[in-house]
Amino acid sequence: MDSESDKRMHRQGPAMLRGKAIPRTTTDERLLDSVGPADWLHADPWRVLRIQAEFVEGFGLLAELGKAVSVFGSARTAPGSAEYELGVEIGRRLAEAGYAVITGGGPGIMEAGNKGAVEGGGVSVGLGIELPFEQRLNDHIDIGLEFRYFFVRKTMFVKYSQAFVVLPGGFGTMDELFEALTLVQTRKVTRFPIVLVGTEFWGGLLDWIKSVMLPAGKIHETDLDLVHLTDDPAEVVQVILDAHAEHRRRLEEEAAVREAADEAAS
Structure with missing residues (x-):
């Protein structure tokens, strides 16, 4: 009989691994790890090609998606x-309003957003990520892609979304929220709406931002x-x-x- 470890399945980009073939570290961890043998230096050119391939796959898959909203939680x-x-x-x-729904492709709120998109007759997109624990794409996804690198995946969220909707979540949700806020604040992306859902959950955070961060001069009132x-x-x-x-x-x-200025100048 197979052992419990043999039954586990691990996604690594497009590859599927089981049992002893499952690596002990993630691709991101190996890329960023500066401790240990220096032979990883010689593999960086190949990593660059793999990163490039992930960008190409993502851009190619989502280029004709149309207007979309990312849902996090x-x-x-x-x-x-x-x-x-x-x-x-x-x-x-x-x-129903005509938007494709993009999520991280996993369970929980991500699955809920994808499920709702399908029920509403829209396009449901899941952008998964390689994690040390198994998290497969949920069953309510029309277009799915699994990434090795978080920064490539984040680029896809920002590039192909015209709004972010953020439901209650943990560190990953906070990461996506504050990255979106930073990109809009610094005008690295065209300003788009960021909607927090859950006054009880998010209220304390916003109160802290208003009562501590703003008076300290770390952000502008706008x-x-x-x-x-x-x-x-x-x-x-x-x-x-409306936005x-x-x-x-x-x-x-x-x-x-x-147009008026061009006409006046001609």
């Missing part, structure tokens, strides 16, 4: 819980406008729709000003 959220059902409803409403907090799934979608409508209006006004 805890992988530990139990199916059937109030948070899970909230994620399903948000995914469904986003799909930075508080980068995020919207709500408990209402309908409001989540409306905030996104995108305002963005289109500004682009049209700028185009009209340029």
